[in-house]
Amino acid sequence: MSAILEVKNVVKNYGHNGHTSEILHDINLEVETGEFVAIVGFSGTGKTTLINLLGGLEKPTSGTILCKGKSVTAPDPERGIIFQNYSLMPWLTVRGNVAVAVNETRKDLSAAERKAIVEKYVEMVNLSHAIDKRPGELSGGMRQRVSVARALSMNPEILLMDEPLSALDALTRSVLQDQILDIWTQEKKTVILITNDVDEGILMADRIIPLNIGPKASLGPSFIVDIERPRNRKTMNHDPAFKRIRNEVSHYLYEQRRVHKEDADQNAKPATELPRILPAHALREQSEHFAYETSERSYYGI
Amino acid sequence: MQKLLNFSEKLGLTLLIPFIKMAMKDEPGKQMIEIIKMLGLPAAALLIFFSLWGLASKNIKTSVGTLPSPSYVWGQAKAMVADARAEKLNKAEFEFYEITREKLYDLLTKRRALEAAGQSVNAVDRERSQFAATIQTRIDELIAEEEALSAQIEAATAAAEKAGLTDRRIAPYETRVLKFYTDSKSSLISLLSKNTKIDNAIADLKSGDEKKIKSADRKRTAYENQLSNPREYSGNGSIIDYINRSIITVLFGFALAAIIAIPLGILCGMSKNFMTAVNPLIQTFRPVSPLAWVLITIQIVDGVFVGDKALKGDLINNPFLHSAITVALCSLWATLSNTALGVSSVSTDYMNVAKVLKLNWFNRIIKIVIPSAVPYIFTGLRITLGVGWMVLIVSEMMATSRGLGWFIDQQYQNNKVESLANIIVCIFIIGIIGAILDRIMFILHKSVSFNDEVSA
Numbered sequence: 001m002s003a004i005l006e007v008k009n010v011v012k013n014y015g016h017n018g019h020t021s022e023i024l025h026d027i028n029l030e031v032e033t034g035e036f037v038a039i040v041g042f043s044g045t046g047k048t049t050l051i052n053l054l055g056g057l058e059k060p061t062s063g064t065i066l067c068k069g070k071s072v073t074a075p076d077p078e079r080g081i082i083f084q085n086y087s088l089m090p091w092l093t094v095r096g097n098v099a100v101a102v103n104e105t106r107k108d109l110s111a112a113e114r115k116a117i118v119e120k121y122v123e124m125v126n127l128s129h130a131i132d133k134r135p136g137e138l139s140g141g142m143r144q145r146v147s148v149a150r151a152l153s154m155n156p157e158i159l160l161m162d163e164p165l166s167a168l169d170a171l172t173r174s175v176l177q178d179q180i181l182d183i184w185t186q187e188k189k190t191v192i193l194i195t196n197d198v199d200e201g202i203l204m205a206d207r208i209i210p211l212n213i214g215p216k217a218s219l220g221p222s223f224i225v226d227i228e229r230p231r232n233r234k235t236m237n238h239d240p241a242f243k244r245i246r247n248e249v250s251h252y253l254y255e256q257r258r259v260h261k262e263d264a265d266q267n268a269k270p271a272t273e274l275p276r277i278l279p280a281h282a283l284r285e286q287s288e289h290f291a292y293e294t295s296e297r298s299y300y301g302i
Numbered sequence: 303m304q305k306l307l308n309f310s311e312k313l314g315l316t317l318l319i320p321f322i323k324m325a326m327k328d329e330p331g332k333q334m335i336e337i338i339k340m341l342g343l344p345a346a347a348l349l350i351f352f353s354l355w356g357l358a359s360k361n362i363k364t365s366v367g368t369l370p371s372p373s374y375v376w377g378q379a380k381a382m383v384a385d386a387r388a389e390k391l392n393k394a395e396f397e398f399y400e401i402t403r404e405k406l407y408d409l410l411t412k413r414r415a416l417e418a419a420g421q422s423v424n425a426v427d428r429e430r431s432q433f434a435a436t437i438q439t440r441i442d443e444l445i446a447e448e449e450a451l452s453a454q455i456e457a458a459t460a461a462a463e464k465a466g467l468t469d470r471r472i473a474p475y476e477t478r479v480l481k482f483y484t485d486s487k488s489s490l491i492s493l494l495s496k497n498t499k500i501d502n503a504i505a506d507l508k509s510g511d512e513k514k515i516k517s518a519d520r521k522r523t524a525y526e527n528q529l530s531n532p533r534e535y536s537g538n539g540s541i542i543d544y545i546n547r548s549i550i551t552v553l554f555g556f557a558l559a560a561i562i563a564i565p566l567g568i569l570c571g572m573s574k575n576f577m578t579a580v581n582p583l584i585q586t587f588r589p590v591s592p593l594a595w596v597l598i599t600i601q602i603v604d605g606v607f608v609g610d611k612a613l614k615g616d617l618i619n620n621p622f623l624h625s626a627i628t629v630a631l632c633s634l635w636a637t638l639s640n641t642a643l644g645v646s647s648v649s650t651d652y653m654n655v656a657k658v659l660k661l662n663w664f665n666r667i668i669k670i671v672i673p674s675a676v677p678y679i680f681t682g683l684r685i686t687l688g689v690g691w692m693v694l695i696v697s698e699m700m701a702t703s704r705g706l707g708w709f710i711d712q713q714y715q716n717n718k719v720e721s722l723a724n725i726i727v728c729i730f731i732i733g734i735i736g737a738i739l740d741r742i743m744f745i746l747h748k749s750v751s752f753n754d755e756v757s758a
Contacts, residue, residue, distance in 0.1 A: 055658065056657075057654055057657060057658075074657075075654075075657040075660065076658075076660065077660060079658075080658070081654070081658055083651060083654065083655075085651060087649075087651035087652065087654060087655050089652060089655075089673065089674070090674075090752035091673040091674070091676065091752050092673075100659065100669060101659055104659040104660065104661060104665075134752065135752075136752050154658075154659070
């Protein structure tokens with residue numbers, strides 16, 4: 001197997017002329033065809049920026065991204081993106097939303113064939129009963145399934161998922177995880193899943209890569225998930241391999257966070273000195289906030 | 303039932319909801335209180351309003367007399383409705399006369415043609431005499447109706463005298479209707495008499511006396527010429543005509559505004575440079591009063607459609623264009639800026655999808671930008687129609703386009719208390735139509751927006 005996606009020394013800055021902040025620093029990644037890679041990290045570390053770079057929605061400040069050996073400069077249907085906020089067109093029905101993608105990417109097919117493809121993918125995410133409904137009439141989980149169907153219907157070689165399940169409740173989430181896994185087994189796409197849930201990563205992926213805390217976020221070492229598929233959600237909690245990987249990844253992430261905090265504390269210097277005056281009504285809130293912060297610290301053992 | 307409930311919620315008919323819920327036996331007690339509130343509170347407010355008005359009407363002196371009281375205005379409103387009915391009758395009678403005249407003239411020309419070709423005219427003559435008989439029947443009907451109505455008026459007058467209501471005015475409606483019957487009857491009679499005279503002339507043609515033949519021929523031609531001339535309708539139109547004309551004008555102006563404003567708004571929203579270029583113009587023209595627009599519109603339209611090119615239709619004429627274009631000029635700005643806003647604020651999420659799909663520029667506009675801007679566009683259209691309706695009245699006054707605005711101006715020129723009451727009636731009519739138009743736009747807006755953020 002060869003690498004379908006190669007990321008080499010990618011740096012991404014935002015801002016101009018001296019006000020730049022480096023979001024991603026020296027990202028290196030190789031993903032093989034058919035591989036399921038999960039990138040986990042705390043929120044605000046630049047995960048969405050990374051997906052946008054891979055998808056071609058943004059350009060790296062330096063470094064190269066190669067997809068099948070060719071440089072990625074613009075978005076392309078061969079890299080389907082499943083967005084965190086679904087990004088469905090609210091004025092179109094489920095059918096319409098999927099059809100937009102199919103009509104655009106499979107122009108060579110006849111109308112009837114395209115219709116069949118739309119229906120096939122809607123069926124695949126079990127939404128045939130709601131095919132003529134609009135996103136406004138669907139639950140969050142259903143909307144994300146439409147988004148999955150839309151991304152798959154473009155017949156992409158790589159599927160980029162940007163925290164697709166983070167806005168869903170736990171139950172819906174697990175149902176959708178299973179569904180995505182089923183589809184992955186059927187379609188054998190290369191998948192890059194961005195998530196903030198370590199368990200989700202272990203359940204679904206072949207390999208977990210932590211994204212270090214930004215700014216200047218870079219990728220951590222790969223953790224191979226060598227648990228046999230199909231993985232059973234119920235029994236997995238007791239699987240020693242699962243526990244080991246989970247511990248390793250979590251430990252790595254918390255360690256990262258601790259180091260980051262220490263760095264931040266040492267370098268903490270407010271940009272401008274603010275007068276230390278608080279309005280009277282804020283005093284109580286401040287003390288409560290303080291109490292919350294200390295308890296949070298003790299929770300993480302920091 | 304649930305469907306009906308959803309339907310009324312969609313239409314914003316909040317008044318119906320408690321009734322439907324009550325029929326569904328959903329907390330009937332609570333619904334009862336809700337109904338009492340919803341009907342009672344506005345009723346109380348109306349009562350207070352009308353009593354204040356009644357009070358004011360006793361004390362406020364206008365230049366033409368005291369301010370009309372609510373009951374006086376109500377009486378005037380009824381008189382206007384009666385006028386409209388009378389007008390309708392008048393028009394119907396006029397049209398009947400015209401159709402009859404044309405038919406008769408047709409038969410006469412046909413007869414002439416047959417004569418010239420040397421064919422038999424018996425069939426045409428038979429048809430003509432049958433037609434004359436039907437006209438006679440209609441005349442008889444009119445006489446009967448006339449008699450019945452005048453008897454009714456006499457009885458009413460007598461009853462009023464008996465009751466001591468000395469100054470009771472005989473209802474203007476009945477009197478006018480009576481007049482129409484009389485007029486209609488006499489025009490039909492004169493039509494018929496012309497027909498008879500032509501018959502006599504034709505008979506004289508066969509007499510053999512050369513002098514007689516010459517005069518008969520002249521007479522026949524003269525009568526036939528008289529029959530060939532259509533009459534002008536003399537009625538001034540009624541309130542119904544004014545309302546119809548105003549609504550058509552405002553809708554025409556509204557359509558014009560939409561046709562101009564939506565494409566321009568899309569351009570403004572798509573291109574920042576275009577927006578920067580035209581923004582000063584928009585900001586300058588937007589606050590200009592309709593009074594200024596209407597004058598320049600009149601000048602330009604009358605300059606373009608001048609002399610033979612002047613539009614002389616019943617509906618589409620120069621004054622119609624003046625007021626419709628003024629409506630468009632004053633009202634298009636809301637749609638323009640809302641469209642621009644909607645187009646420029648299309649979510650980056652949708653644009654990302656468009657990029658991944660590699661939609662071209664045209665498809666991006668058609669499939670993503672415009673649909674996502676539709677709710678904004680409709681917000682703009684709703685405002686545009688509201689502004690347009692307000693502007694319409696003043697533009698009709700200035701342009702003498704025979705709608706409600708023109709009617710109000712006419713009443714103002716009359717300088718009488720009745721006219722003042724008519725103006726007040728018109729104010730209510732304008733307000734109610736404006737509210738209905740707004741409600742229609744609200745429903746349209748609601749039906750196209752995908753998130754329920756429409757305010758009532």
